[in-house]
Amino acid sequence: MVRPGDTVLVHEAPIYPTTATLFDRMGLRLIRADFHDPEALRAVADSDVGRQLRIVHVQHTRQQPEDRYDLAMLVPMLKELFPQARIVVDDNYAVLKTPKIGVEYGADVSTFSLFKLMGPEGVGCILGPQDVISEIDRQNYSGGGQVQGWQALDALRAMIAVPVLWAVQGKVVDEVASRLNAGEIPEVEKCLIANAQDRTLLIRFREPIARLVLEAAPSFGAIPHPVGANSRYEITPLFYRISGTFLERYPELADFMIRVNPLRAGADTVIRILREAIKEAKRCS
Template sequence: GAQDAALVQGAGTGAIRAALAAVLGPGEPLLIHDAPVYRTTEVTLRGLGAKTATADFNDPAELRAALASGRFRYAYVQHTRQRLADSYAPGEVLAACREAGVRTVVDDNYAALRVPECGVELGADASCFSLFKLHGPEGVGLVVGAADIVGRVRADNYSGGGQVQGHQALDALRALTHVPVLWSLQSRAGAEAAERLAAGEVPGVAEVRLANAQDRCLLVRLDRPLAREVPDAAARHGAAPYPVGSNSRYEVAPLFYRMSSSALDDRPELADWTVRINPMRAGADLVLDILRRALRDVYAAHPLPRPLPHPPPGTDAAPAPQTPQPPQTSDAPED
């Protein structure tokens, strides 16, 4: 288990900010993965004046070379994918950092209680994540890990007005008791929906994948570039068109949304073709019914041009046959 933990204000973003502020000095270099940075994390890094340097965590040799440079006291690792093509195992990245004497802070948002081991259980010095995403109250985050890091987080937040305490803290802890069951049911609904979509149950779906793109969700590729219009159409049939807190206690209806901003920074063409769907508390039947109705509406508003009938002779680049002329006789009148 971890040595210490501190509840903080600001949910997952606040937890990351508190941990990085506790360990980084002004202008200190920080090693991060070579990928688009999550929007709110980018704001945090800018506000702290961190000098980020990148290495491709998918390439063990490149990671080891960066770690061997001696430039870094800390590395920052995001547990879930930043790019859809990311393949690194967080545990292996953390082990390489530890071997090089580089300490680590892990963003475990979207991963905590969804993976067998969070960052600190894999050997990180600190894990940071939102409890609002785990059905806790608004704005509560957690930093868990080494005693010296958590101690600095607590010391920096000594003012009572900035602390999480009393009923707010109890509410956050109570919510953790039922989250694993809800996640299990949600994963089952997502797997069933993916299987049925792959079998062709909903016209207009070209491909579907289950992915840990932030939340565990369905990535649905359409057969026409109309994905931007699907969330609004789905909302008219009962879906949520944007997240409240990404699996917060307030989210019941399935979420139909675009890909994350960091994913679109990496693959902007997905904005036109791919819809992200999280079942939330819905079953597969409702998810597919909403998608079917939404695609019907969107496609009806953008009908494909009807195929032309077979062109008449002479209009398909071939000369029209000559009309037969009666043979002229000797007694035909002359022109």
């Protein structure tokens, strides 16, 4: 589909770091356009570069807070404007969380990590037409490049369990948000629910104690960093800074807001850790 030095059309937004590394190592030439702007895409399509384009790369989930394009509308438009190109959708964090993924909207290829679906490390999934899959299979003919045996079964078992685990996690998020917004912890000004990789909680404090809360939370049972988002190794709740993208836009929130993902924990556990971390933060402030 793509060879070193080829041109790829991407959205005018920060590219996911590991994707950017791959693009760089392959020496790909990136053409950027705002996927919200049909006229900008038509301008690329009418250019000499656009007429020779072979790949359009689309990230299903937001690359920046203001992203709002709808794949149901974007993919057909891209296929009309670039009929010679393959539309490749990065469906990480969207699989089993959105009504459809890229190929179901008409894209040529959908790709996603099974590690992010609680599967084994180093295993990905590619959905696409026969010629693409056959070429991938041909290039990975060696046994060392095949996913088989325990790895294949492990990935399948994980995908069966994930929808149930995420449904339970979603209910915990709703309960914690409801309890915090009802005033259960007076130091919390507001709790919002956000779709940021997972369905997570954005907790804003009345005082600038966010950094101290994050320092204290691991002592009471939280994890401070993801272990590969949505991986099987994440069990206790994640107390984490808000995303770098949001902090670039709103740096003042670093002292007032944290992100909490319950993961496999219940609402009582999340609130207990939060209450104890706040108490410790206030003692140290």
